[in-house]
Amino acid sequence: MAVEGGATLSDLYNRSRRLLLKTRDDLEKLERLFAAVDSPELSVSVRRDISQIQTLCSEMDGLWRSVASKPQRDLWKRKVEQVAEEADSLRVSLDRYMQRQQKRLQEAQERADLLGRTNGESSHILRIFDEEAQAMESARNSSRMLEEATATGTAILAKYSEQRERLKGAQRKALDVLNTLGLSNSVLRIIERRNRVDQWIKYAGMILTLIVVVVFLRWVR
Template sequence: MNNVYKHALKQEQGVRQDLEKFERSEDVSVGIQGQISVGLTSLKRTIDEYDGLAKREMILVKQEKALANVSKLREDYNELKNQFDRLKQRETNKTVINNRTELLGRRHNSSTPEYPFQNNHLTREQHAYRENDFLNETESKLDEYIAHGREVLGNMYDQNNTLKNAQRKMLDAANTLGLSRNIIQYIERRSAQDKWIFIGGVVFTLFSMWAIIHYLT
């Protein structure tokens, strides 16, 4: 159980480091956002696993301590998730502003209107629709990448659990086999001892009978 808790702390530290880069605008790419999203998903899985282990703990003191750790981890997770949502919204707002500025700059710098047969009011509405479509498409692609990353992570997590269960069963079988070998070796040693005791008894009996016959006749 302690290993799971340490793993959760390590995951939390990794997410915090990525969020710091994102917040300082060192890396605002789709890749870092997907990495943070996957990290949060992995952290939540680990917290749920640790929570399950804590509830099955038989020693009351250890259980209370573990449940307190679970509560703290969930608070930290919610804090990180809310921070990530705020940062994503900030980047979305920046994208909207940059696109609007770029479109307005192109229109002001162009000597020929982009739509010469329509008035300015309709042109602005169409630009707004284009911006909205672009942002929706970008957000859809991002959600698709994140969902794909979560699916891959989930598969890796399930495979890891399967390998752990297989390893546990192999170790149990190995321990059982090791115990059986010890019992067999003990039986073999005891059989050898009994065999020599029997031979010794036969020899002693024969010698006693010879001595009796030799000295009494």
């Protein structure tokens, strides 16, 4: 079973596993850099990879349902669910990181404001943190757009999967109707043949009765 472009269920699964490993490594890198420097580009990249994993899960969800063998279908269902759960866990971890980073920036801003009230040399510090805050805001906006795009893609894939199931159901009903019509035609032909035989039996009985009556009348005379 393959999707458009020739990717099979195994291909999509292997791609999602590689993305999970890469995303997990990038998250660990973000945590290591947390206390030293912010990396909005890396956080956006992590968010983008998580969104891609979720898209792959949506594609795989439409494919494992079409696997003919029930044991294989159940196995693929567990695999896809596991990938989806890991992606959700990574997304939660990234959200927590972003919240801590935002809190750190707010605390730094408050310290800079306090320094500004005690001396007039805080303008440079404020400018640095303003730039960092703007970078964080840009990262959040990019993450939000990625999530919206992923949600839209997931909804489209789910709609396609639903339409495919409806088409399969309609096909099965059409086959049932055709089979029923075929059976009905056979029954009608049998009934027609039986009617013709009954008519021949009736005519033969009438002729036989007439012959018997004629013979009897002649014998009586």
